[in-house]
Amino acid sequence: MKDCNVAVIGGGSWGTTVASLVSRNTKTVIWARDSQTVDEINREHRNSRYLGELPLNPKLSATADLEEAVANADVVVMGVPSNSFRSVLESISGYLKPEVPLVSLTKGLEKGTRLRMTEICKLVAPGHTAGVLTGPNLAKEILAGQAAASVISTDNSDVTEYLRELFNGGLFRVYSNRDVIGCELGGVLKNLIAIAVGMGDGLGAGDNTRAALITRGLAEMGRLGTALGGEPLTFAGLAGMGDMIATCTSAQSRNRHVGVELAKGRAIDDIIDSMHMVAEGVKSAPTVIEIARERNISMPISEDVYKVIIGESNAKSAYRGLLRTTAGAEHAPG
Ligand SMILES: NC(=O)C1=CN([C@@H]2O[C@H](COP(=O)(O)OP(=O)(O)OC[C@H]3O[C@@H](n4cnc5c(N)ncnc54)[C@H](O)[C@@H]3O)[C@@H](O)[C@H]2O)C=CC1
Numbered sequence: 391m392k393d394c395n396v397a398v399i400g401g402g403s404w405g406t407t408v409a410s411l412v413s414r415n416t417k418t419v420i421w422a423r424d425s426q427t428v429d430e431i432n433r434e435h436r437n438s439r440y441l442g443e444l445p446l447n448p449k450l451s452a453t454a455d456l457e458e459a460v461a462n463a464d465v466v467v468m469g470v471p472s473n474s475f476r477s478v479l480e481s482i483s484g485y486l487k488p489e490v491p492l493v494s495l496t497k498g499l500e501k502g503t504r505l506r507m508t509e510i511c512k513l514v515a516p517g518h519t520a521g522v523l524t525g526p527n528l529a530k531e532i533l534a535g536q537a538a539a540s541v542i543s544t545d546n547s548d549v550t551e552y553l554r555e556l557f558n559g560g561l562f563r564v565y566s567n568r569d570v571i572g573c574e575l576g577g578v579l580k581n582l583i584a585i586a587v588g589m590g591d592g593l594g595a596g597d598n599t600r601a602a603l604i605t606r607g608l609a610e611m612g613r614l615g616t617a618l619g620g621e622p623l624t625f626a627g628l629a630g631m632g633d634m635i636a637t638c639t640s641a642q643s644r645n646r647h648v649g650v651e652l653a654k655g656r657a658i659d660d661i662i663d664s665m666h667m668v669a670e671g672v673k674s675a676p677t678v679i680e681i682a683r684e685r686n687i688s689m690p691i692s693e694d695v696y697k698v699i700i701g702e703s704n705a706k707s708a709y710r711g712l713l714r715t716t717a718g719a720e721h722a723p724g
């Protein structure tokens with residue numbers, strides 16, 4: 391275990407944080423496309439564009455050469471956003487050693503195909519075990535050394551346990567979960583609810599409103615997530631409720647930030663253009679709503695978020711719409 395080589399692909403906030411954490415346990419290299427980021431990690435042990443002055447583990451090395459990063463790796467961790475996941479994986483697949491597990495950090499669905507990231511792994515790199523590391527994991531806090539918990543899930547229990555030990559360490563506690571589908575979908579669906587909460591907070595809504603959005607958002611997550619094959623308990627755990635709470639209540643969340651800015655009446659393109667980090671919920675919303683509508687699954691909060699994002703509604707009307715939503719049985723199906 392301690393002699394294994396890990397390659398983390400993607401030099402943004404979360405890829406860098408995970409790479410720094412894992413480098414405490416084993417030899418780790420991070421690949422970033424930006425040579426300035428690579429130099430800064432190697433020379434100053436920082437990634438200031440994404441993580442400010444927070445120090446990285448000095449043992450972590452960086453490279454801008456994909457082959458160098460991947461060819462010797464025993465585990466490959468994918469930390470790029472969902473819209474780049476397939477193309478980046480395609481460009482490394484020829485360098486992978488046989489049977490190297492692939493771990494996704496990504497909380498999105500592929501546009502068009504609607505695939506989860508581990509499904510893309512199976513298509514692009516057949517024969518490799520594919521898994522996901524997910525949970526309430528805001529990057530900066532974790533890099534700063536605050537306690538946090540996460541979940542690792544693959545469809546091979548031996549590989550899952552191996553990866554769990556690889557990522558676990560210090561105040562970063564990693565649990566295992568057999569439900570890959572639920573773990574991935576929890577991370578996708580909470581982003582839309584975080585945008586809704588951001589809109590509510592931006593409009594001055596109260597703590598009860600936030601709690602209602604989070605809880606009813608969790609019901610939406612459970613309905614769609616179980617329809618797509620996830621297990622109900624997963625949505626009550628770290629990958630579901632845990633991540634929902636962290637993302638919906640944190641000023642660090644980029645998705646919640648999008649909602650706060652939408653509440654000011656700003657256009658979505660303007661908000662995205664002014665951010666240098668990804669807000670996956672904006673990209674996933676059309677896919678999530680397509681699936682929900684096709685399957686006749688009621689997701690009123692996510693629907694409202696989608697309508698605001700595509701310009702069919704605005705934050706104020708969405709908020710009034712929430713009050714119009716018919717209240718029925720709390721645990722009604724669909
Ligand atoms: N930041 C966080 O706290 C957490 C983020 N995540 C998820 O991790 C994934 C990555 O997010 P972050 O690292 O936060 O994003 P970020 O916006 O901080 O960084 C994204 C990184 O991907 C790189 N990238 C984008 N397209 C690329 C391409 N075509 N080729 C090479 N590199 C490319 C960018 O250069 C950047 O280094 C997202 O799906 C996010 O939802 C999951 C847990 C926590």
Ligand SMILES: O=C(CO)COP(=O)(O)O
Nearest residue numbers: 525526527528643644645
């Ligand atoms: O997934 C996250 C925390 O678990 C990060 O959320 P944001 O992408 O909204 O910042």
